[in-house]
Amino acid sequence: MGRAPCCDKANVKRGPWSPEEDTKLKEYIDKHGTGGNWIALPHKAGLKRCGKSCRLRWLNYLRPNIKHGEFSDEEDRIICSLYANIGSRWSIIAAQLPGRTDNDIKNYWNTKLKKKLMALLPTHHHNQQNPPPFFPYSSSSSSLHMTTDNNNNNNHHHYYYYNTTTTTTTPPSMSFTTAPPPSTSTNYYNYNTTIATSAIMSSLPFYQNQQQEQQQALMSPMQQYYPMFGSEGSCSSSDGSCSHGGREMKKEEMGFHHHHMFHHHEEQQQQPMVVDDDGINNNNQWTEKLDKWLFQTANPLDYDLEVIKQLVISSSGNDGLFSVDENKTVQESKPIIYNYKYSD
DNA sequence: AAAGGACCCAACCGCGTGTAC
DNA sequence: GGTACACGCGGTTGGGTCCTT
Numbered sequence: 001m002g003r004a005p006c007c008d009k010a011n012v013k014r015g016p017w018s019p020e021e022d023t024k025l026k027e028y029i030d031k032h033g034t035g036g037n038w039i040a041l042p043h044k045a046g047l048k049r050c051g052k053s054c055r056l057r058w059l060n061y062l063r064p065n066i067k068h069g070e071f072s073d074e075e076d077r078i079i080c081s082l083y084a085n086i087g088s089r090w091s092i093i094a095a096q097l098p099g100r101t102d103n104d105i106k107n108y109w110n111t112k113l114k115k116k117l118m119a120l121l122p123t124h125h126h127n128q129q130n131p132p133p134f135f136p137y138s139s140s141s142s143s144l145h146m147t148t149d150n151n152n153n154n155n156h157h158h159y160y161y162y163n164t165t166t167t168t169t170t171p172p173s174m175s176f177t178t179a180p181p182p183s184t185s186t187n188y189y190n191y192n193t194t195i196a197t198s199a200i201m202s203s204l205p206f207y208q209n210q211q212q213e214q215q216q217a218l219m220s221p222m223q224q225y226y227p228m229f230g231s232e233g234s235c236s237s238s239d240g241s242c243s244h245g246g247r248e249m250k251k252e253e254m255g256f257h258h259h260h261m262f263h264h265h266e267e268q269q270q271q272p273m274v275v276d277d278d279g280i281n282n283n284n285q286w287t288e289k290l291d292k293w294l295f296q297t298a299n300p301l302d303y304d305l306e307v308i309k310q311l312v313i314s315s316s317g318n319d320g321l322f323s324v325d326e327n328k329t330v331q332e333s334k335p336i337i338y339n340y341k342y343s344d
Numbered sequence: 345a346a347a348g349g350a351c352c353c354a355a356c357c358g359c360g361t362g363t364a365c
Numbered sequence: 366g367g368t369a370c371a372c373g374c375g376g377t378t379g380g381g382t383c384c385t386t
Contacts, residue, residue, distance in 0.1 A: 016354070016380095039371065055372080056355065091374060106375070107353050 007039070007050040014050075017057055021047060025054055026062050034058075060101045067099030071108055079105060079113060 013021075028045035035041060038051035047054065060066070071079075075097055082093045088109075090102035097105065 014356075037371080050356090051371085052357090052373095053355075059373095060354075088375065102374075103354075110376095111352055 007052075009050075011048065012042075012050045012053070013048045014053070017061075021049065022057070022062060025049075025057060029058060029062075056103075060103045065099050066101065068104075071100075071113075075100070076113060076116075079109060080117070083109065 017025075024045055024047055028041070032044070034055075035044075038055040040051070041047075042049045042051055042054050045054070049057075078096050079093055082089075082096060086092060088106070090106045090109075094100050094102040094105050
């Protein structure tokens with residue numbers, strides 16, 4: 001049984017708001033506030049609208065100090081940095097940009113900024129000998145795994161992708177992902193269309209003048225070492241197509257089920273880096289931490305790599321993300337080894 | 345000039361979470 | 366502890382506008 005509708009859809013107006021409706025809503029809220037109850041508000045204000053619709057209209061358009069128009073380079077930079085670190089948490093990103101709404105930023109990202117970044121993605125290195133830093137065209141089921149190089153006294157870890165979906169969308173030059181996942185578990189992670197945000201960012205005009213250290217300072221350790229961070233499952237084009245690196249892909253080709261799996265990933269991998277035990281749903285705490293992260297972190301290595309290590313260890317065997325099932329045919333899989341290494 | 349495609353963005357939808365009872 | 370309800374969030378849609386052919 002489904003959830004009860006929030007309002008009687010037969011008796012509410014939908015679609016674009018008229019100036020009269022805007023005036024009614026604005027005047028009511030100016031006079032009475034929201035009263036903490038959006039569901040009751042439209043009736044009190046004399047509007048034939050769903051409470052959610054009123055809330056959205058107020059938050060995204062009518063409330064004071066909403067900023068419309070072009071995004072500045074600085075705003076671009078903040079959006080990119082935050083997106084690379086926390087993914088599509090638009091409300092948190094919006095909290096860093098006064099006057100901007102999450103909807104605004106989401107639309108801006110999906111329609112403009114993303115394309116701006118993709119246009120800057122260099123393509124010459126996309127070959128088997130010199131693969132991209134990570135999987136810019138990843139299809140629905142690529143998963144990252146880790147092994148430890150036992151022959152190396154420095155204890156280097158290798159990270160490699162398994163891609164369980166071979167589709168025609170993967171360009172021939174990208175056909176280095178051929179192996180099945182090492183585990184038959186359905187609980188491996190999807191990193192569909194995880195955009196090469198961090199890689200692309202280094203190509204951005206507003207990054208080009210920065211030193212490497214400064215660029216890295218804007219990225220979390222997780223982003224640096226697990227650069228698939230960030231999610232990119234949205235595609236707002238009405239015709240169902242998305243642009244990736246100048247190449248068009250259809251939604252159904254790309255696999256659009258990252259949402260819940262990615263959140264699982266975040267909670268397992270990212271939360272301990274930046275969020276207190278009780279902070280995951282506290283935007284203020286997020287904001288404070290992100291602020292520090294973005295603007296005050298001098299060196300990413302200030303973050304305790306031991307934490308990452310512990311995360312890797314603790315997740316082994318539980319979720320398939322960094323685990324390699326010893327019983328499976330890893331050697332037969334011939335995974336492609338990427339240069340994601342760190343020493344401990 | 346017209347048609348079709350691409351783009352843009354306001355609005356909608358469904359789900360997760362918090363909270364009151 | 367369970368349930369119902371409201372809120373907030375992020376993904377998606379629909380239609381108006383712009384652009385290209």
